[in-house]
């Protein structure tokens with residue numbers, strides 16, 4: 001039996017762990033976390049301006065963005081119990 005290279009083994013283990021984390025995050029109910037309104041306005045073409053909410057679940061660590069332009073419902077729907085991040 002040939003010895004598996006350490007780098008190959010570690011790469012495989014990282015991929016397995018990333019999959020495990022994704023599965024864990026998919027099952028999470030995101031019951032606690034923070035959100036922040038964000039945007040990149042002021043584009044030369046107003047149509048390029050985007051608005052989104054950055055969400056961060058503190059239970060599973062998942063971070064995602066809900067864009068206003070491609071999923072209006074998700075944009076309006078912030079998970080319950082999420083609190084707004086302090087504005088800087």
Ligand SMILES: [Zn+2]
Pocket residue numbers: 025028029030031057058059060061062
């Ligand atoms: Zn979560």
